[in-house]
Amino acid sequence: MDNRPVGVFDSGLGGLTAVRQLMEVLPNEDIIYLGDTGRVPYGGRSKDTIVKYAKQDMAFLTSFDIKAIVVACGTVSTVAFGEIEGKYGVPIIGVVAPAVKKAVEATKNRKIGLIGTVASINSKAYEKLILESMPEAEIYSTACPLLVPLVENGRINRGDIMIETAVREYLEPIKAMGVDTLILGCTHYPLLNDVIGHYMGDGVSLVSPGAETAYYVKRLLEERDISAERGHNAKYRYYVTDSVDGFSGAASMFLSKDVSGEVRKVDLSVYED
Numbered sequence: 001m002d003n004r005p006v007g008v009f010d011s012g013l014g015g016l017t018a019v020r021q022l023m024e025v026l027p028n029e030d031i032i033y034l035g036d037t038g039r040v041p042y043g044g045r046s047k048d049t050i051v052k053y054a055k056q057d058m059a060f061l062t063s064f065d066i067k068a069i070v071v072a073c074g075t076v077s078t079v080a081f082g083e084i085e086g087k088y089g090v091p092i093i094g095v096v097a098p099a100v101k102k103a104v105e106a107t108k109n110r111k112i113g114l115i116g117t118v119a120s121i122n123s124k125a126y127e128k129l130i131l132e133s134m135p136e137a138e139i140y141s142t143a144c145p146l147l148v149p150l151v152e153n154g155r156i157n158r159g160d161i162m163i164e165t166a167v168r169e170y171l172e173p174i175k176a177m178g179v180d181t182l183i184l185g186c187t188h189y190p191l192l193n194d195v196i197g198h199y200m201g202d203g204v205s206l207v208s209p210g211a212e213t214a215y216y217v218k219r220l221l222e223e224r225d226i227s228a229e230r231g232h233n234a235k236y237r238y239y240v241t242d243s244v245d246g247f248s249g250a251a252s253m254f255l256s257k258d259v260s261g262e263v264r265k266v267d268l269s270v271y272e273d
């Protein structure tokens with residue numbers, strides 16, 4: 001038994017899709033969340049910059065006595081995972097493998113769509129892993145650079161012309177290929193589940209990498225015998241690098257609980273990159 005917290009980070013709000021599922025699947029675990037809201041989005045930046053930010057995120061989280069870290073960011077998981085894995089003395093879990101496992105299980109016609117940030121799509125990390133377990137899969141991917149800024153600005157609801165237009169622009173070619181499974185390869189995108197699900201139609205399964213990762217974390221904690229005690233009263237702390245108020249409002253809405261007293265601002269520039 002180990003009541004130390006699990007660290008989770010993303011460039012912004014997207015990692016909350018993992019936190020929400022972690023709260024559900026592991027209700028006794030303390031969580032420390034870092035959203036690098038002052039530097040979001042990561043997905044249009046160079047590999048060097050993404051690695052530098054990821055190392056600062058890791059250095060910040062490992063300044064606490066934590067037992068595992070979830071990289072709840074598709075961009076860091078696809079571009080910088082190799083640069084941080086095994087270097088911080090704690091197990092690190094990325095979102096790519098859990099999402100791929102789910103997509104391969106879900107597809108019937110072996111046509112899988114994939115959307116993500118420019119950096120994630122260019123990395124080919126998802127494709128590589130999908131083809132390892134399903135060599136005959138057809139993968140149709142596209143980068144969607146406008147979706148993260150729209151999500152960060154709260155434009156997530158059906159009927160919002162801006163988000164509906166962007167989703168249609170990006171997804172039309174993928175839909176036309178007849179995919180039956182779509183990996184939302186950036187952890188911000190499941191906040192658009194309604195809009196994307198409606199556009200793609202009922203026959204298409206949407207895979208949320210952040211949410212799938214929660215089950216991996218559960219298994220890892222059990223295997224290492226480092227789960228929190230049953231009955232432990234879980235505590236949550238959130239750190240951001242920009243406005244506390246902006247994040248608190250959106251996070252409270254998304255997690256369906258008031259987090260305002262639990263959000264603090266942090267300066268990551270003092271952490272090792």
Ligand code: DGL
Nearest residue numbers: 014041042043074075187
């Ligand atoms: N949520 C992130 C991801 O999964 C970040 C998007 C971004 O910062 O560009 O890629």
